[in-house]
Amino acid sequence: MNIRPYWQYYKDIFPFIAGFGMICCIATSVLWGFGLFCTLGVLFGFFGFQVFKNDQHYFYYNLGITKWKLLKVSFIINLLVGVPIFSFLLISFYFFFGSFTIT
Amino acid sequence: METGAIFGIFGKNGSGKSTLLKILFGTLSADSLQLEINNKKITPSEVIKKQLIAYLPQHPFLPNNQKVRDIIPMYFQGEKEQDTVFYNPFIATLTHKKVGMLSHGERKFFETILISQLPHPFLMLDEPFSMLEPLQTKALKEFLLKISETKGIIITDHYYTDVLDITTKNIVLRNGKSIPVNSIEDLKKNEYLSKN
Numbered sequence: 217m218n219i220r221p222y223w224q225y226y227k228d229i230f231p232f233i234a235g236f237g238m239i240c241c242i243a244t245s246v247l248w249g250f251g252l253f254c255t256l257g258v259l260f261g262f263f264g265f266q267v268f269k270n271d272q273h274y275f276y277y278n279l280g281i282t283k284w285k286l287l288k289v290s291f292i293i294n295l296l297v298g299v300p301i302f303s304f305l306l307i308s309f310y311f312f313f314g315s316f317t318i319t
Numbered sequence: 320m321e322t323g324a325i326f327g328i329f330g331k332n333g334s335g336k337s338t339l340l341k342i343l344f345g346t347l348s349a350d351s352l353q354l355e356i357n358n359k360k361i362t363p364s365e366v367i368k369k370q371l372i373a374y375l376p377q378h379p380f381l382p383n384n385q386k387v388r389d390i391i392p393m394y395f396q397g398e399k400e401q402d403t404v405f406y407n408p409f410i411a412t413l414t415h416k417k418v419g420m421l422s423h424g425e426r427k428f429f430e431t432i433l434i435s436q437l438p439h440p441f442l443m444l445d446e447p448f449s450m451l452e453p454l455q456t457k458a459l460k461e462f463l464l465k466i467s468e469t470k471g472i473i474i475t476d477h478y479y480t481d482v483l484d485i486t487t488k489n490i491v492l493r494n495g496k497s498i499p500v501n502s503i504e505d506l507k508k509n510e511y512l513s514k515n
Contacts, residue, residue, distance in 0.1 A: 220392060220393040271379065272380055272381070272382060273346075274346075274374060274376045277346065277367045278373050278394075278434050278437060279370075280367060280368060280369070280370040281367075282368060
């Protein structure tokens with residue numbers, strides 16, 4: 217399996233996923249935010265891509281990659297790669313603001 | 320659709336040319352559709368999964384933030400296939416550029432060559448000649464004629480002379496019906512071109 221297109225897709229949806237995770241962390245708690253990042257985050261990224269970069273789906277269709285397959289592989293990539301990156305972002309946020317909540 | 324043929328589709332704006340291509344590709348649904356590829360019935364959902372048709376959409380579809388040289392390995396893993404695209408005279412000079420920095424014509428040419436090299440037995444091109452410079456148009460026509468020996472191709476474009484130069488069969492879409500055309504005179508008769 218050629219992983220490059222999947223990785224490209226994940227890079228494109230990561231800002232949506234990370235943004236969603238950050239907002240969830242601020243609005244709820246770090247644990248909830250982290251959990252939502254790991255689970256619903258990819259779905260949020262998927263819809264973000266659908267809204268802002270819908271024409272780019274043809275890039276993947278031509279390679280035989282359906283939206284469903286993109287979603288499944290992105291979920292796995294998010295667990296393997298996104299979680300460590302998001303953890304790093306959270307720690308950076310903590311050092312910058314001193315806490316996980318903005319008052 | 321059959322391999323070895325180039326099929327041209329004409330029609331005024333809004334006549335449904337792009338919609339028809341999307342229906343054939345399986346990204347739009349139709350009330351009813353009977354799709355046969357080389358005399359074998361196919362459901363639209365199989366087209367993408369089985370990589371039966373490569374499709375050049377009307378609008379840009381490549382990621383803007385990637386360089387041309389980084390896109391090619393995403394589409395082709397074999398060195399030979401990569402080199403065919405890399406060393407195309409019109410693409411070789413663009414490889415260091417980001418896709419978002421290409422002109423409309425450069426981008427369209429690159430997109431067309433890229434998807435045409437895929438191993439899919441069929442190719443659908445929506446406005447492949449749009450904004451190409453004359454030398455690119457000439458090169459693209461020669462290229463499409465060459466690959467039509469092994470692929471079936473559907474083209475729709477308002478550059479009707481360029482399309483008619485390479486097609487083996489043509490239709491014009493008018494009022495939801497497909498009418499066979501063979502010449503510029505037929506296009507005039509069907510009100511795609513003015514009669515003067």
